[in-house]
Amino acid sequence: MSQIIIEDLIKRFRVSERDAGMWGAIRGIVKRRYHTIDALDGVSFSIESGELVGYIGPNGAGKSTTVKVMSGILVPDAGRCEILGRVPWRNRTEHVSRIGVVFGQRTQLWWDLPVIESFDLLRDIYRIPRAEYATNRDEFIAVLNIEGCLDVPVRQLSLGQRMRCDLAAALLHSPDILFLDEPTIGMDAVSKLAFREFIKQFNQERGTTVILTTHDMDDIEVICDRVMIINDGKIVSDGTLDELRRRVSLERRLVVELVDNVIEPTIHPLANLANRDGRRIHIQFDPHQISAADLIAHATSQNQVQDLFVENPPIEETIARIYKDQAT
Amino acid sequence: MISYWAIVSARFRSLLQYRSAALAGLVTQIVWGMIRVMIFQAFYSSTNAEQPMDGSDVETYIWLGQAFLAALPWNIDTDLRSLIRSGGIGYELIRPVDLYTYWLSRALSWRTAPMVMRAIPLLIFAFVVMGMSPPVSWAAAAAFFVSMCAAILLSSAITTFLNVTMLWTITGDGVTQMTFGLVLIFSGMLVPLPLYPDWSQPIINAMPFRGLVDTPYRLYLGHIPVSEFAGVLAHQLVWILAFIVAGRLAMARALRRVVVQGG
Numbered sequence: 001m002s003q004i005i006i007e008d009l010i011k012r013f014r015v016s017e018r019d020a021g022m023w024g025a026i027r028g029i030v031k032r033r034y035h036t037i038d039a040l041d042g043v044s045f046s047i048e049s050g051e052l053v054g055y056i057g058p059n060g061a062g063k064s065t066t067v068k069v070m071s072g073i074l075v076p077d078a079g080r081c082e083i084l085g086r087v088p089w090r091n092r093t094e095h096v097s098r099i100g101v102v103f104g105q106r107t108q109l110w111w112d113l114p115v116i117e118s119f120d121l122l123r124d125i126y127r128i129p130r131a132e133y134a135t136n137r138d139e140f141i142a143v144l145n146i147e148g149c150l151d152v153p154v155r156q157l158s159l160g161q162r163m164r165c166d167l168a169a170a171l172l173h174s175p176d177i178l179f180l181d182e183p184t185i186g187m188d189a190v191s192k193l194a195f196r197e198f199i200k201q202f203n204q205e206r207g208t209t210v211i212l213t214t215h216d217m218d219d220i221e222v223i224c225d226r227v228m229i230i231n232d233g234k235i236v237s238d239g240t241l242d243e244l245r246r247r248v249s250l251e252r253r254l255v256v257e258l259v260d261n262v263i264e265p266t267i268h269p270l271a272n273l274a275n276r277d278g279r280r281i282h283i284q285f286d287p288h289q290i291s292a293a294d295l296i297a298h299a300t301s302q303n304q305v306q307d308l309f310v311e312n313p314p315i316e317e318t319i320a321r322i323y324k325d326q327a328t
Numbered sequence: 329m330i331s332y333w334a335i336v337s338a339r340f341r342s343l344l345q346y347r348s349a350a351l352a353g354l355v356t357q358i359v360w361g362m363i364r365v366m367i368f369q370a371f372y373s374s375t376n377a378e379q380p381m382d383g384s385d386v387e388t389y390i391w392l393g394q395a396f397l398a399a400l401p402w403n404i405d406t407d408l409r410s411l412i413r414s415g416g417i418g419y420e421l422i423r424p425v426d427l428y429t430y431w432l433s434r435a436l437s438w439r440t441a442p443m444v445m446r447a448i449p450l451l452i453f454a455f456v457v458m459g460m461s462p463p464v465s466w467a468a469a470a471a472f473f474v475s476m477c478a479a480i481l482l483s484s485a486i487t488t489f490l491n492v493t494m495l496w497t498i499t500g501d502g503v504t505q506m507t508f509g510l511v512l513i514f515s516g517m518l519v520p521l522p523l524y525p526d527w528s529q530p531i532i533n534a535m536p537f538r539g540l541v542d543t544p545y546r547l548y549l550g551h552i553p554v555s556e557f558a559g560v561l562a563h564q565l566v567w568i569l570a571f572i573v574a575g576r577l578a579m580a581r582a583l584r585r586v587v588v589q590g591g
């Protein structure tokens with residue numbers, strides 16, 4: 001049986017609205033208008049133990065809502081959600097003792113306490129056996145390089161330091177599933193790289209299932225085996241990153257760097273010029289119509305070429321296209 | 329149990345960091361206590377009629393009140409409020425603990441840590457400088473101690489109830505100010521309860537608030553004899569239980585519809 005089973009999950013929010021300005025505010029006292037938002041509109045998927053799943057979608061698409069339902073914070077209006085054989089909001093305490101959660105914009109550490117005291121407190125709250133706690137703590141301190149932060153109150157840590165401490169805190173009790181909700185938001189490049197590396201390694205060593213929501217496509221490319229896309233409360237795509245690319249577009253690009261700044265470079269009739277940046281031209285082509293080899297042969301024979309390479313369209317463009325296709 | 333104890337102790341330790349707040353509170357409470365004592369001295373010197381409580385007892389009652397002021401349920405947990413506003417409350421729900429007991433544990437530290445920091449120096453000051461009297465007997469001292477613990481628990485249960493209402497109101501200001509008004513008047517903090525009119529005594533005695541101030545202080549003074557200790561303690565315990573049940577029910581309802589703020 002799958003570790004996580006989600007079927008036809010529905011969650012609606014009622015949002016109060018009022019007209020802007022003083023008159024709107026006064027009217028709002030007497031009569032409130034509401035509209036409903038379908039945050040989740042029949043979401044279904046299942047996840048096996050040990051998977052690394054990226055969960056993406058535009059702002060307000062329902063990512064965080066799904067994560068909140070799965071972590072037992074939010075009760076859905078309808079649908080089935082079983083994680084490790086439990087319904088999160090019904091067996092909340094048992095459920096949450098087996099999961100770890102990191103919400104990127106918040107901290108689960110105690111603001112006024114030094115980091116190490118937060119860790120000790122988590123040990124008591126999760127009733128982690130001493131030996132297991134000591135092993136995990138020492139490993140995470142070493143791998144995440146947080147030795148220097150341990151005696152500092154959380155409020156004085158930098159964002160990158162805090163996130164690394166938060167990640168360690170979420171894993172101290174050796175959870176079976178780790179939810180990461182926009183964990184890399186605001187992190188510098190070095191912290192991001194270390195963070196991704198840690199997640200991948202941790203998953204390989206311990207077989208922990210990881211579900212990651214993010215807006216950073218590099219997170220997805222580096223970490224995830226599988227990508228689910230949600231838009232307007234519905235799952236619109238679910239598969240590997242390559243499948244996703246193939247589904248959206250077959251288009252590739254050949255980037256050619258010419259020797260001279262030719263006014264009219266010759267381009268194969270089955271391909272076309274995407275854009276031009278001085279001596280560098282980007283040629284768009286469909287590998288079903290013309291192979292990359294043929295196109296390169298044509299380009300080099302017709303023009304004086306200094307350098308060339310083939311590239312996939314950036315993952316951002318791929319995703320943006322899926323969002324847009326759904327919208328229309 | 330160990331989980332909740334860990335929460336109490338961690339919170340206690342972090343609250344002990346607020347030393348300048350404690351010092352400022354201490355000075356204010358001493359000055360305020362002197363003013364209150366002077367007001368009552370003026371009242372007592374202007375009358376020859378028999379009063380339900382003699383003047384020196386009132387003074388001790390006032391100093392006890394000043395010392396344990398921070399133990400009253402006079403505000404909500406500001407940390408919880410910011411958690412609720414920012415949506416950090418989500419993290420509270422992913423802990424494998426009973427949320428109500430967790431919050432009650434928080435409230436216990438929230439009520440005791442600031443109180444301890446102010447009470448000890450203030451009591452020393454009141455004994456040495458202001459001539460506050462000690463408990464009438466060892467038995468009264470013991471009864472006072474037990475009843476004071478019950479008062480803190482009652483205060484924490486009321487605080488937790490106020491904290492739970494924030495899950496609806498988000499700010500919690502209105503309900504807190506209302507409660508604080510009731511606490512001030514009906515606990516004995518403003519005027520010792522025996523000085524209220526006779527007709528109001530049964531009503532005041534039935535209300536929960538006397539258990540916060542009046543019950544322990546009058547045990548201390550011997551104004552409530554130790555023989556009546558069991559009865560007044562039972563009154564405190566019943567109200568503690570009532571607030572715990574109400575808080576639990578309210579929380580269970582709130583969690584069914586809780587919306588974690590923000591994306």
